[in-house]
Structure formats: structure tokens, C-alpha cells
Amino acid sequence: MIPLLSTVPYGIRIAFDGFSVIDSRILESQVKRAMRAVSPQAGLAGEILERPILDRLRDSIVSIDFERVRKTCEEALTSGIPPTRVISEGMAPGMNIVGEKFQAGEYFIPDLIAAGAAMEEGLKILEPHLQKGEERKIGKIVLGTVEGDLHSIGKDIVSMLLRTAGFVVVDLGVDVSADRFVEAVRVERPRILGMSALVTITMPQMRNVIELLQETGLKGQLRVILGGAPVSNEFAETVGANAYAPDAVAGVNICKEWVARGDLQ
């Protein structure tokens, strides 16, 4: 087996470097069939053959190539890769790299928006193939910009990134009153509440929402994260929020960490 595993993938890599997508797909499916015929370790062989597709999808997200995202998603389905794996091992790692590039100052908000839109294009192709109950939902979050503040950009980007990360997002929009936030928490029962403010004088509304959550006994059921240019860590601590996000990517990372650590159970 060792010669087969060490030489065939090498051949595929050569083919991927030098051939068009169609050529490499033909070659790939032929090799895959051949390997499955000779190898009892078809799963391992499949992994070796599927990895380049997933990596190509990841790279298509990073390079924000809509057409390539669409084609690679279709190719992944044709190759029999489960849609959940296409999302979690292809597109999600791509969005993670986009987020890292944003935080490194290499990518900017228009890049984040476009990368998110490219991923949503891919999801449109994959979602019809997901089995019932297989949707990759990792938690629910209620989001909104506080009362008096009509800015939506920060909240919209966080919303988009959270959706692509697998969260169910209930977006209340802008100019959201404390009563509406609390009512949404009561009805939707999210694990996280995210509030945004860009106008400095609307920041006290965040305190009002948290106080109302405490008064109604709902604060203990969820975590509160704040964002927006004038908001600071110090302010978030003062008003009783659980976290402050200096930017959209950081905010999504905090939410993902809470999920990964099991803090939201």
C-alpha cells in the first residue's frame, strides 16, 4: 500500500497544478475508482482525493472568487463529499482565514462582506443537499443596534459572519428599544445577545437593556456582547456585559469560543 499512497497523490498534485478543473476532475474520479478497487482503505483514499477539493474551496473563499466557489461546491457534491464536510472543512476554514486577514489589516470590510457573500453563494448550492437535522447550527444569537442609533454596518457584518459560522441570527435591525431587545430574548431564547452602537450618546442604551434583562430575570440565561466604535472594554464591564468586541471578527471569535468551551450550555 505504501507505494500507492505515496505516488498516486503526488500524481494528482501534478495534475492539479497543470490541468484545468475539468481535466483534474476526470483524473480524480478515475484514480478514485482505481484506488477503491485495489485498496481496502477506501476512506483514506477518499480523504486524500477529497482534500484538494476542500482546499480549493477554502482558497476560493479567501480569494473571493464567486464563480470558483460555485463550481467547487458543485464539484464537491459530484465527488460525493458530504455537504456538512464541504462547509466545515472547506468554506468555514476559508472564512477563518478571511477573518485573520482582516485582523492583520490585510483585508478590509468590503473584503469581509464579499467573502461572506461568496460563502452564502456556496451555501445556496449545498443547503438543498443537507439532510434534515444536519444543518450546522451551533447557537442562537439576537442582534441589534440600540435605540436612537441608525447605523447598521457593524451589526450587519457581525450578522453575516455569525451566519456563515453556523449561528442562527435573529437580527432586530437598528434603533431597537430596550423593551424590544428584552421581548426578543424572552421569545427567541437566544444564548447570546449582541448590541451595537456607533453614536456615542446612544451607548447608555446598552446599560438600559442590560438592567432590564436583570430586572426581568433573563440576564442569567444568556451572554451579552457589545460592539461599536465608541464602546470600550471598560464600558462593557461597567454596564455588566460579558464581553466587548473591538471588531466584527473578534466578536464572532468570542461567540465561537463560548460555544467551543461549552459556556452556553
Add this chain to the structure above:
Amino acid sequence: MNLKDRLMSVLRHEEPDAIPITAYTILAPRGYKERQLRNIGLCLVDLSTPVYGFKTPNVTMETTEHVTSFSLDDRYSCVAQQKQVIDRTYNTPVGTIREKYKRGYALFEWPSEWAIKELRDYQTVKCIIDDTEYFPNCDDFSKVERIMGDDGVAAAMTPKSPLQSMLLDLMGYTRFSLDYRMHRAEFDDLYEVFRKKQLEMYRIVADSPAEIVLLDDNINGVVTSPKLFEDFCVPFYDEIADMLHAKGKILAVHLDGKLKCLRDLIARTKIDVVEAFTPPPIGDISIDEARATWKGKVLWTNFPATVSLEAQLDRVEREVVNILRSAAPGHDFALGITEDIGDIKSMRYLEVLETITKTVAKHGTYPIAKS
């Protein structure tokens, strides 16, 4: 020096007697308190009156205003309640487009539905821009200048540059980000039409009596990336700066966001004044760094609203002193109130404004010692 001369000396790169402290007239109180603040050094900056007019012979606009509450006895209360939605429909020979705005603090309008929603809307927007005819209209501006006298200045405010206008007024972040990548021909075509039309406006501004031209560009480098800024904003700024400098004008640009990634590009532009520059925590460049990077440009610094809103008055005072020390000795430097720091009728606002003004009066004598 009187208040106007103090500010103008800084904007002309001359030495002032003290660091100017300014506030937009819309952010200044009225009556006795205003006089008191002016008497201790607050210079007013009026941006309310343009130096041009315009007409659109072939385009009409219908406006509907929706309010959540209304009283015949108090028709304007709906404005104060900030629940006003303005719905505008533009009828042009090539089609109709619609946009919606919500009215927020200080009557600023924020788009809730952008004019460009589909690719075909580009044609309609281009038609509106093409149809716009600018003409000189300086009488009111001259009146405002006379009203301000020595207590302040009137500046000719101009609208956002074409790129920022496309981003913030016409299509919003999402459409902007996607069309820039996926419909570049239409994007560039609209930009070019817009650029040429704005240059017509700037020719009129250049011939006006206004000495200060303030371009309201609201740049934030996190959104307007270095590439966008370099490809679109820098050449536009330089083009209008040449035009305005030839007629002795000062070009100030409202740059109030995070600017670290644009720092070196801004240094290369021909703009004279970085107006509304906001240090951390809202901005991401310190005054020291800005002064070092933008040598030869005036730094008209905004007092950070987060401090005004949250801090005790003694901390406000300390912050003003720190800013002044960072700017020492203080050439090419002014301090301003360029963003909302609360209800201008509230005692808190008045106390903050008074504290800032008094502290500048006490510690801002030029030249300032570094420590």
C-alpha cells in the same frame, strides 16, 4: 487675537496666540451660555450655507415623511422623537428610483433603503447626476460670514467625494462591496460621471468668497481600504486641491474614523487640513503619531466624545491637557467639537463644553510646553 483670527492663523500655518477651540454652530448652545463660552475662547464654525445652488431640469423628486406621532399643536415634536422616515422618489427620463432615510440626532439623516438596489438603477442615478446644473449662489454665505464676525468662521461645506457618496449615500456597504468586485464597469462608469460633475461644482466653490472649504468625507480606513483610498480618494483630493489652491482656498477634509492604514496615503495628499481627526479610543492614531506623519498639514482634532459622555469633569480636563501637551508646541493645531456629545441643551453638555473651553484657555497659550 480674536477668535476668527486665531483659527485662521492656524489654518494658514501662522503662529496663533493660543490653540483655537471650536464648535460647529449646530453643536453650540444659544443665548447667554453661548456668549459666555465665546468670551472665554470658543470659536464657532458655521457649515450651514453652501456657496452654490443647483437645479435638475429633467428630474423631479417627491418626498413623503412618515412620523410615528403627530400633533397639530406641536408639529415638530416628531423630529425630536427621531422616528421620522423620509421616503424619496426620483422621477427621471430613464426610470424611477426610491430611497428612504431615517432622521436621527441633530436632524442628521441615515439611509435605511439605498437608491441603487439593482444594476439598472445605475442608469437612473447617472441620469440624475448628468442632469444636475450647478450655479454660484454666494449671497447667503456672505451674510453668514458677516453674522459670524470675529467670533467664528463660515466654511463652504461640500458633499462627500464621489466614492464616499457611492458608498454611504447611494448603495450602502454591501452593494458597494459586491459591485466593486462583480460589476466593475458599471461602478467605474458611475464614479467617472460623478467625479466630472463634482469638479463642475468645485470650479464654482473655487471662485466663491469662502476661504475654507470643508469636504464632508467621513473616511474610515476599515471600510475605505488603502486600495480604494489610493485609487479614488487621493487623486480626487489632489485634483480639487489644485483647483482650490489656485484661488487661495484652504481644503479641509472631515476624516474622523480609523486612519492608521491610510496614514501614509493621507500624508501624500495635497489636502491642507485633517479635520475632525479623532484620537483613540475611537480613532486609532495618537496625536503624536498624526503630527509626526502629517507634517505640513493642520490637525484639527476632535475632542473624543467617549470621554465627554462618560468621564467626570476632572477627567475631561485632564484629557484636554494631555491633548494639548501631545500637540506641543501647538503650531498647525486646533481642537474642535465635531461630533455629538449629547443634548446641547443639557447641563452635562454645557458643563463639558465649558470645561473643555476653559482648559484650553488655561493651558493652550502658544507655544505650549511639552510637559
